Amino acid sequence: MKRIFSPILSFLLLASMAVNLSSCLKKDFDTPPDESSVDPHLKVTHTIAQLKSLPQTQIDSNVVISGIVCMDDRSGNYYKKIVIQDSTGGIEVLIDQTNLYTDYPVGRKIYIKCKGLSLGSYHGLSQLGNAPDAQGSLTMINGTTVGDYIVKATFPNKIKVDTLSYSDLKVPGQNVNRLNTLVAIRDVQFADADAGVPYAPPTATFNRSLATCSASGGIVVRSSNYANFQPILTPTGQGVIVGLYTRYDDAAQLIIRDTTDVRMYNPRCGNGATSLITIDSVRKLFTGGTVTLETYKITGVVISDKSTGNQQPQNLVLQQGDRGIVLRFTGTHTFNLGDSLTVNVTGGALAEYNSLLQISGLQTGAAFKSGTGTIVPRVTTIAQINSNFEAWESTLVKIANVTFPSGSYSGNKVISDGSGSITLYTIATATFANDNLPTGTKTITGITGQFGTTKQIQVRNLTDIQ
CATH class of the missing domain: 2.40.50.140 (Nucleic acid-binding proteins)
Known part of the structure; x- marks a missing residue:
């Protein structure tokens, strides 16, 4: 016997199937769960300081540490590694993976199950990674297995940053507990030769020295040529710098996360306190022979334009009111037409060069840009x-x-x-x-x-x- 389906019955059957299918499918897909507030509360067996006190070899016991990420690779100033710190210290973690900041950004709490990993050091700086290579250097945790060791927890978390003086941190051997932690150094500036220049040249990682009004040569800011702030000029003022405190043997190093860590907005200091003097008063100090200037600073607006090359690259012309003077630096300066400057001219040579009065022998870092201004001709x-x-x-x-x-x-x-x-x-x-x-x-x-x-x-x- 033939079975004949009427058009109405067929329509009802298809409609029923569509309803059943739609009940199995969602119009909108679920987004991945937000785990930023989830803490798995693993049992922590060791502080970071206790971990670093263990023998520098493969860890064969169930050691678990936790800490807050205080350095990641977001800016490019770090590569294939992060640093975590707790209240007792910090440690560098080597991971064979890029863009680590997407999983382990600064401020994320993590747990590390250390069994199977190895402890080591690089020129006095503690590290955690895989077994050493033939040269004795730790290798990186494989990116495909990193989840077996590192467990993500809450984000964001506040990082404790101690504010210290330059002299407090000058000797890394006296600050072992602060290594691989964030610190802030107050009342500091880039040394004269390293102020107003790129953080690093385009071809190599580079050190820029820090200084205070009375000391220099003890702490460097180390920056990678792959950092996204590489071409940015170091500030010429004085203030506070925040960074990861590290070492290379006996040399103290600071590594910034990005330029927001550098807040040097105050006029830089010279050799002792300086007195503000007008350009007119400076000009009147010249009586015919070379004058070595005392502890003076001057202010004014740059009226020359370095961009067109109609001044020597070391020279600029500064005007204050209706008086001006040529400043000659020991290197190429970075100041533009219209910049308002405060210039420490202490020790500068006030003399005529082919009858034109100038102050020469100034370090580029002696000038500090405070804003912009206009001189009406x-x-x-x-x-x-x-x-x-x-x-x-x-x-x-x-x-x-x-x-x-x-x-x-x-x-x-x-x-x-x-x-x-x-x-x-x-x-x-x-x-x-x-x-x-x-x-x-x-x-x-x-x-x-x-x-x-x-x-x-x-x-x-x-x-x-x-």
């Missing part, structure tokens, strides 16, 4: 400049109705405004040196200077010609 004529040249030297002026000779900017070119003439000087390597001088009458803004008996004006960039 003095509106004048060439005749007035020539009549007041010594007083107006190294200041910003503005001259209208200026005519130019033909040719390029490069070298010495005599310009006039109807009241007199002055030499427009442009360094041959300036970015605009080979551009043609303008035609017709223009308004020019520039910095007054001199070379021997020649009175000069220099433009900073081509926007100075209007």
